[in-house]
Structures are given as C-alpha cells and as structure tokens.
Amino acid sequence: MSKQVDCLMKYKRSSGILLHPTSLPGPFGIGDLGPQAYRWIDFLSDAGCSWWQVLPLGPTGYGDSPYQSFSAFAGNPYLISPQLLFSENLLSEEDLGDLPKFPAKRVDYEAVIGWKNRVLDRAYERTIQQSDCTLRHSIDVFKKENTSWLEDFGVFMALKDVHGGLPWHTWETKLRDRDPDEINQISKIYHEAIQRHIFKQYLFFKQWGDLHSYALKKKVRIIGDLPIFVSHDSADVWLNPEFFYLKKSGKPKLISGVPPDYFSPTGQIWGNPLYRWKVHQRTGFKWWISRFRMELAQFDMLRLDHFRGFAGYWEIPGDAETADNGRWVKAPGNALFKKLKQELGDIPVIAEDLGVITPDVEEMRKKFGFPGMKILLFAFSGDPQDPYRPHNYPRNCVAYTGTHDNDTALGWYQRVPDEERKFCLQYMNRDGSDFSWDLIRTCWSSVGNLAIAPMQDFLNLDNQSRMNYPGNPSGNWQWRMQDTAIDRGLEERIREINRLYDRFGS
DSSP states (O other): OOTTTTGGGGSOSEEEEEOOGGGSOOTTSSOOSSHHHHHHHHHHHHTTOOEEEOOOOSOBOGGGOTTSBSOSSOOOGGGSOHHHHHHTTSSOTTTTTTOOOOOSSBOOHHHHHHHHHHHHHHHHHHHHHOOOHHHHHHHHHHHHHTTTTHHHHHHHHHHHHHTTTOOGGGSOHHHHTTOHHHHHHHHHHTHHHHHHHHHHHHHHHHHHHHHHHHHHHTTOEEEEEEOSSOOSSSHHHHHOGGGBOBOTTSSBSEEEEEOSOSSOTTOEEEEEEOBOHHHHHHTTSHHHHHHHHHHHHHOSEEEETTGGGGTEEEEEETTOSSTTSOEEEEOOHHHHHHHHHHHHOSOOEEEOOOSSOOHHHHHHHHHTTOOEEEEGGGTTSSOTTOTTSGGGOOSSEEEESOOTTSOOHHHHHHHSOHHHHHHHHHHHTOOSTTHHHHHHHHHHHSSOSEEEEEHHHHTTOOGGGOOOOTTOSSSOSOBOOOTTSSOHHHHHHHHHHHHHTTOBOO
C-alpha cells in the first residue's frame, strides 16, 4: 500500500489549533508574521500541539475574505511584519511613528490597508536607496524563481491601482483583453509601481519562509488552505480567461456556490467563475500542477476547500440572485489527482468533504487516501449512524470541534435548539458548565488521528468572536486574539489534554 493511501496515518496521533495569522495580537491593527507569530509557534510547541492550521494566505480583495484573493499564487502583503522590517533597517522609528489607534479586538481593514501600504512603500524606497548587494541579490533570485506568475501579478495589481481598484473586466478593452502591445507599453509606463508590488511579494515570502522554517524546528507543521475556486477579480482569471466560463465582456457566465444546506435555506452564491475543465485537461492540468507545487512549498499539508466540487459542483447562472436555481455538473477530480500524483508524488491533503456528499465523492477521497473532516458541532441533530458522531469516526480523519465557518462552541451552545443542546450534553455526559472544553475533550478522545479546534474554543469565547458567517458579504474575518490570551495556565491545560489522549504527535 502506498503512502498516499495512508496519508494522515503516517503521522503519530496528534492535535492542532486553527488560527489565521490576521487574528494574532500585535500593535499594527492586524496579526502578522512578526514576533507574535513566533510566540504563537512557541506556544503550540510547548502545549504539545503538532499542527497549526491557517486560512488561505493570498492577497485579500472583496469583503476582505481569504477565499476571494487577487491571486492563487501571491501572498498577502498585509501580513508582512513592520517590526521585522525595522529590525532589518528597512524601516525607521519615524516610519512607524504615525501609527493609527487601531481597535484591539478586531481588524479594521480599511485603516490597516491604508497605513500598511504607506509603510511598505517606505520600505521599498529605503531598499532602492541602499547599496546592500545581498538584499538586491535575494530579490533577484526571488524574481527568477517565480517568473511564471510574479511579473504578471505585478502588472495586474499596478493596473488595479491605476483604475482605483475596479475589477479588471471594467478596464479599457485593450487592457481587459490583454492586448500584447498595450501591456508592453503599460509595463514600461508603470514599471516602478509593478516593482513595488513585486517587492511586497518578496517580503511576504521571505517572512513566511523564515516562520515556516522556525515552526519545523519546533516540530510544528502548518496546514494551509487551498480554495477550489479563484476570485473573478484576480490575476489568474485575467491572465487565463480560456480556463473559465466567461462572457465576451469578461463577466462570469457561470458561477460557483452551493445549494440550500445547513448554513443557508437558499444556498450560497460565492460568485467565483467556474472552470472549463475540458480545457484544463487538454493542457495536462498545467495550471493546477503549478498551483499545487506553489502551495506545497509553503505548507506541510493542505486542506482542500469544498472537496466535493472536484467530483461535482453546483453550477449557477452568472446573473442569478440566489443559489437554489442551479444544477450539479460532474468534474474530473480523479483525473486531476492522478496527474498531480504523477507530477508531484503523494500530496498531503485533507479533504473538506462537508455538505452534500455523494458516493462518487467518497470513492474519490478513499481512492487517493485523503482523510476527511468530521465536525463535532454537526453531530447532535441526526441519528445514531450520523458520520459526525465520534463513535462513527474512522482513524484516517481530522476531527474538529468546528471550523472558521461555524459558530464558536460556546456560541453554538447558547443558541442551539434545546433538544439538540440536551442530547449533546447527554452524549458527552457533561452538565454544560464548561462546554467549550467538554467539546474539545470529546473531540480529542475520538479515534481520529488528528484533532483540531479553533482558538476561540480554547478561549471559551461566544458568538461575538465568530470568524465568518457564510453568505454574509461583509463583517467577517475580523476577530483578533488578545495579547494576554495565551499564558502558562492555558498552555498547561492544552498539554494535559494532549497527554490524556496521546496526541503529542512528533
């Protein structure tokens, strides 16, 4: 049996915590890849947790969602640490002296983006004024290693700046359709702006690479998140329109979403353009291979968002107002994963197999040995054979209390129907006085080889600390952890539950 079939089982029984870097504490309005991220890695290691799970790390666009990124290959410049730039003499005290009064418990994206961009521009100006050959050589190496996407991304972002952030399909026709002569001219005119965006990418990947290396030294692996779809307003779609169902105007002809489900009675419209899978297949899935290769260089394992969409996806007309007027269409997931394995070897993947799961989805997941996800908060409204109840878990799965799309454990407990709450307490044989930790204990005691909970559950936080409301276009992704949240007492409590249920991993 190949290692791919044993995907998660090649690791020792272990645990992890879900926390997006934007939620880390710090003085700059948003969590970043600086000292607090290193402190977080130390905390995980000392608590006996072997895994840190994050959301997608791409540059965020509409609604500040990490699942609506301007690129499937680029990193989010708002995660760059000003403190690390200061320590490398790329920023001065004066550069950091105009710090706004950011809220402590949430991310004010509008304020953060404006301030962060000004600071990063200062770092760029200081860099080009320096005679540091080592730094310039590092940037040149980074450019050469990322020629397949970096320059084009820089052009795309520079053009968005010129157009006041408007989506690419609204640009002048020659720019919208990427007329070669026009793009060549634009690249010369806006050379400086393009280089600024490339510089930000260098800083992001430098800081992320250093942090990832530190995590591995501390025996903490990082789980990334690969969204199945990409944003319409992205360099990916602008550069590769042939891969997507688009109208001549550039607007999406068909869009993604899900039918009515647990989260929404009318389904969800995500709005991402759907793939022309036959075109991808004719190219040997080259775009997908490049995308996976890039992600696997940054993470130790990948959560494949909306895994069922690789077997079949919900197709919605581009002008639809709700998602219930759609249809299921088959996707060539088996062919894709076979090709990925041929090109990249066994890929460490967690399949987000939630929602409407049909036999072909399960067959595909098992065929490639991908562990599925079991969400404990889903377990208490079904029958005894409900796959989300721990007594039905397989070993090759990831057991979660909840995810970024769920309410917090305490928020769920306070708002769920009485009958469901009562059964939950009966199932766990608890009185509800410490519900978040009761749920963590139940999750950790399961046979699932990996157990993960959002940090909000370890902190026993209620609905006000929820990360995302699926279907809500704004007001999400804002929660931040307080600087005093992680202390020796919490570390010892997590370490003890890892000891009790043999989840120290390796």
